[in-house]
Amino acid sequence: MAFPATGMFVQTWIKSLKASSGFDTPLNLCTNGAFGVYNGCSLYTNSVTTDLTTNVDDIFTAGQFFSNEISGAGYSTTGYLFPSQTFAHTSGGVVSLTSTTNPNWTGSTLSNVQGCVYWCPTLVSTVTTYSGILAYNFGTAVSTVSGTLTIQLASSTIFTIDLIP
Amino acid sequence: MNEFQKRIGVGETHYGLGRTKPTRQRIVVAEEGLRKGQTGVVYTDHSDGRMDAKVITAPVKAFGKN
Numbered sequence: 001m002a003f004p005a006t007g008m009f010v011q012t013w014i015k016s017l018k019a020s021s022g023f024d025t026p027l028n029l030c031t032n033g034a035f036g037v038y039n040g041c042s043l044y045t046n047s048v049t050t051d052l053t054t055n056v057d058d059i060f061t062a063g064q065f066f067s068n069e070i071s072g073a074g075y076s077t078t079g080y081l082f083p084s085q086t087f088a089h090t091s092g093g094v095v096s097l098t099s100t101t102n103p104n105w106t107g108s109t110l111s112n113v114q115g116c117v118y119w120c121p122t123l124v125s126t127v128t129t130y131s132g133i134l135a136y137n138f139g140t141a142v143s144t145v146s147g148t149l150t151i152q153l154a155s156s157t158i159f160t161i162d163l164i165p
Numbered sequence: 166m167n168e169f170q171k172r173i174g175v176g177e178t179h180y181g182l183g184r185t186k187p188t189r190q191r192i193v194v195a196e197e198g199l200r201k202g203q204t205g206v207v208y209t210d211h212s213d214g215r216m217d218a219k220v221i222t223a224p225v226k227a228f229g230k231n
Contacts, residue, residue: 005197007225008227137198138206138220139197139198139199139205140193140194140195140196140197140205142218144217145216146214146215146216147216147218148217149217150217150219151220152219152221152222154223154224157224159227160224162226
């Protein structure tokens with residue numbers, strides 16, 4: 001297998017939406033700076049082997065994403081931290097997670113970047129954890145040389161949920 | 166050829182300083198995923214050797230068909 005097809009982390013969403021979830025608090029999709037940690041976007045190689053149906057509570061502690069996060073000049077573990085995000089109804093029953101800034105890494109030299117994970121912090125047994133929300137497959141390996149890698153969000157939108165399809 | 170022509174080097178190789186284009190862009194099409202067959206990455210190659218990459222993404226529709 002390789003970096004999974006673009007999709008949501010199933011167990012994370014089940015935990016968040018169920019009354020008796022594995023999280024002490026809901027996903028902090030719209031609360032930046034919770035527990036002193038912002039929501040973020042991290043980068044991965046194509047060596048990730050998971051289909052997103054089973055995932056660990058913390059993608060920076062164990063599992064396939066932990067093992068295959070990229071490294072290189074201009075990139076730090078956990079990746080880009082969003083200064084702000086908005087999770088709100090936009091129109092027609094569609095709820096969107098948006099950001100006014102695009103994830104970017106300046107002065108970077110990176111190679112074989114196949115995709116990214118959007119994550120947010122939550123609490124599991126009172127311990128801050130980093131839960132994967134969405135894995136996005138770029139569709140091609142990406143590289144930079146002492147340059148800027150930018151993930152251009154379409155209409156500032158990371159994902160949408162159509163609650164009135 | 167007259168003296169003036171000889172003096173200015175008519176017929177000889179001349180080297181001039183010119184301004185080259187500082188950057189060029191190239192597009193890589195996505196081979197898979199939500200933007201398969203569409204622009205996946207726009208690279209900017211700089212004359213000093215730097216290379217930028219802009220990944221073009223689509224908003225993901227959770228709980229629906231993308």
